[in-house]
Amino acid sequence: MPCLVLDERAYDLRPFLGADVSIRSIVDEWTTRLPELQKLADEGFTGTAELRLADLRPLPPLQPTGQIFQAAANYRQHVLDLLSAAEDRGDTSDGLADGDRRQNTRELLDARAAEGRPFVFLGSSHAIVGATDEITLPSDSQQPDWELELAVVIGRSGRRVAVEDALDLVAGYMIGNDLTARDALARWDAGVLGIDWLAGKNSPSFLPLGPLLVPAVHVGDPQDLHIVLAVNGTTMQNESTSDMLFGVAQLIAHISTVAEVRPGDVILTGSPAGNGAAHGVFLQPGDVIEGTITGLGTQRNVCVAETAR
Structure with missing residues (x-):
């Protein structure tokens, strides 16, 4: 699950960026995606559940990696x-x-x-x-x-x-x-x-x-x-x-x-x-x-x- 983390809270990005989004796909389109992420961070995640970061098992952020x-x-x-x-x-x-x-x-x-x-x-x-x-x-x-x-x-x-x-x-x-x-x-x-x-x-x-x-x-x-x-x-x-x-x-x-x-x-x-x-x-x-x-x-x-x- 791709999440944006703010103050030890994690928010699922899929409702905002699409069901198929992943951290890797975001990196692949970094120039256009970064402003979207910043806007979400600034405006908040109204209507979606927040998760405690400590309760999650972090997977490697990039799947798959490049070289x-x-x-x-x-x-x-x-x-x-x-x-x-x-x-x-x-x-x-x-x-x-x-x-x-x-x-x-x-x-x-x-x-x-x-x-x-x-x-x-x-x-x-x-x-x-x-x-x-x-x-x-x-x-x-x-x-x-x-x-x-x-x-x-x-x-x-x-x-x-x-x-x-x-x-x-x-x-x-x-x-x-x-x-x-x-x-x-x-x-x-x-x-x-x-x-x-x-x-x-x-x-x-x-x-x-x-x-x-x-x-x-x-x-x-x-x-x-x-x-x-x-x-x-x-x-x-x-x-x-x-x-x-x-x-x-x-x-x-x-x-x-x-x-x-x-x-x-x-x-x-x-x-x-x-x-x-x-x-x-x-x-x-x-x-x-x-x-x-x-x-x-x-x-x-x-x-x-x-x-x-």
Whole structure:
């Protein structure tokens, strides 16, 4: 049921926008639909029942999604934290001493931000679940990890978009938790093929989205939002989107030079510092993950063990 949410109350959009309307169909026609939504919000929903948001199970806001573009290593402190975690494990596989590794990493991050390009890969929509659904931990992974992220929803098509025009393509924003099986990323037989993103990122339920899709006009500056994630009540991630190496506009511009972005596409903008790999703690069955981003609501997911089919 597509709903518009106001002050913790939800209103069914179908009596006003048509029986066949969905959030996805609204995004597909975002330029014309947004004024209709704003008018409904301003004038109220006379004659229709209101629902308590807390009584509803939020499904993923977009069904189906378009392409899922995922930015890797896009927060400065996140990269530095992963480096420190490798040092704590005594991982010297890169052949560098600790001091050299830290200095080289800082110089590389500075160079990437100044002259480089974002690193973006594609994900599977089959990993998507809702903001309160269970997260199934794969039986063959010992290092399932959280990665709370700002998710961008595209509302207009674009190809080779300039950075200064890129935010005009955004319909709105969501919360995304782009979970990772850390021990599935690196493969001994990969060599120059690099990271196995399929195995590390796309397990079923590894991408809770929502609970809300908030129009960009009501979010403000996407580089001035606060991201907080807690596991079992302990805060693990607590960072600003200002720590991104490449901001939302830069990510959209870059992606549009490689591919065409279309309405319904989702861009995951990278995760800030505080992942499990940095803390030396990974998810276990029974763990409760709670995540918030300024103005975008709250996710609460319980982790469960994978059972044999």
